[in-house]
Amino acid sequence: MADFPVLYSFRRCPYAMRARLALAYSQTQVELREIVLRNKPQAMLDVSPKGTVPVLVLPDGRVLEESFDIMRWALRQNDPQDWLLNSEPELQWDIQGLIQENDFVFKQHLDRYKYFDRHPERPQSYYRDECMVSLAKLEARLAANQGYLVLPRMSLADMAIVPFVRQFAHVDRDWFYTNDYPHLQAWVKGFCESDLFKQVMPKFATWQESDSSLIF
Ligand SMILES: N[C@@H](CCC(=O)N[C@@H](CS)C(=O)NCC(=O)O)C(=O)O
Structure with a gap:
C-alpha cells in the first residue's frame, strides 16, 4: 500500500485522536495500523524508535512522529475551514x-x-x-x-x-x-x-504484520 501514508495509532490515545481528527477533516486517506502500546510492532519501531503514537509514514519515506506535526501536515493537504488560521x-x-x-x-x-x-x-x-x-x-x-x-x-x-x-x-x-x-x-x-469524533472512534482491530490494509 505504498500510495497511502501509514498511520500507527492507538484508539484511545488523545495524541493519536487529534491526528486522526485532522486526517479525517482534511479527507486524507491513510492506512491505519492500530497498535497495542505494550506490544508495539517492530515495523513501527524501525521507522520511529522513540515508540510513541501517533506516527505517520509518508509515501516518500518521511516520518512524522509528533501529533501536532501530523495535524499540520494533514491541514496543509486540505483545510476547507481554515483551521490553520492562514487568514489570521x-x-x-x-x-x-x-x-x-x-x-x-x-x-x-x-x-x-x-x-x-x-x-x-x-x-x-x-x-x-x-x-x-x-x-x-x-x-x-x-x-x-x-x-x-x-x-x-x-x-x-x-x-x-x-x-x-x-x-x-x-x-x-x-x-x-x-x-x-x-x-x-x-x-x-x-x-x-x-x-x-464518531468518524475517528470506531473500534479498530489490532494490526498484525500480515494484515491486509485498513484504509481510514
Ligand atoms: N509528543 C508526542 C506524545 C505522544 C504520546 O506520548 N503518546 C503515548 C500514548 S497516549 C504513547 O505512545 N506512549 C508510549 C507508551 O505508552 O509506551 C506526540 O504529540 O505525538
Missing part, C-alpha cells in the same frame, strides 16, 4: 501557546488525576485542582469566543486540545458536568457528539 497569521502563535500548555502542563496533571493511585503523595482532588488552573483559562477563552478557543469558530487549537479535556471529563463525569464551567462542558459535549 498573528493568531497562530496563540495556537502554539495553547498547545504547549496543554501538552506540557495540563497533560502532566491530567495523568496524575487519572492515575492518582500511582501518586499517593497527594489526594486525587489536588491533581484535579492543578488541572483546573489550565481549564479555567480555557473556560474564559470559550466564553469570550462563542464556544471556541481562539476565534468564534473552530481552529486547530480546539481540535488539538479537546481530546485531552474529554479524557479529563471522563475521569469523573458527574463532577465535570456539574461544575461551574458551562462553556467547557458544552465544548466537550459538542465534540463527543460530533460526526467527526
Whole structure:
C-alpha cells in the first residue's frame, strides 16, 4: 500500500485522536495500523524508535512522529475551514501557546488525576485542582469566543486540545458536568457528539504484520 501514508495509532490515545481528527477533516486517506502500546510492532519501531503514537509514514519515506506535526501536515493537504488560521497569521502563535500548555502542563496533571493511585503523595482532588488552573483559562477563552478557543469558530487549537479535556471529563463525569464551567462542558459535549469524533472512534482491530490494509 505504498500510495497511502501509514498511520500507527492507538484508539484511545488523545495524541493519536487529534491526528486522526485532522486526517479525517482534511479527507486524507491513510492506512491505519492500530497498535497495542505494550506490544508495539517492530515495523513501527524501525521507522520511529522513540515508540510513541501517533506516527505517520509518508509515501516518500518521511516520518512524522509528533501529533501536532501530523495535524499540520494533514491541514496543509486540505483545510476547507481554515483551521490553520492562514487568514489570521498573528493568531497562530496563540495556537502554539495553547498547545504547549496543554501538552506540557495540563497533560502532566491530567495523568496524575487519572492515575492518582500511582501518586499517593497527594489526594486525587489536588491533581484535579492543578488541572483546573489550565481549564479555567480555557473556560474564559470559550466564553469570550462563542464556544471556541481562539476565534468564534473552530481552529486547530480546539481540535488539538479537546481530546485531552474529554479524557479529563471522563475521569469523573458527574463532577465535570456539574461544575461551574458551562462553556467547557458544552465544548466537550459538542465534540463527543460530533460526526467527526464518531468518524475517528470506531473500534479498530489490532494490526498484525500480515494484515491486509485498513484504509481510514
Ligand atoms: N509528543 C508526542 C506524545 C505522544 C504520546 O506520548 N503518546 C503515548 C500514548 S497516549 C504513547 O505512545 N506512549 C508510549 C507508551 O505508552 O509506551 C506526540 O504529540 O505525538
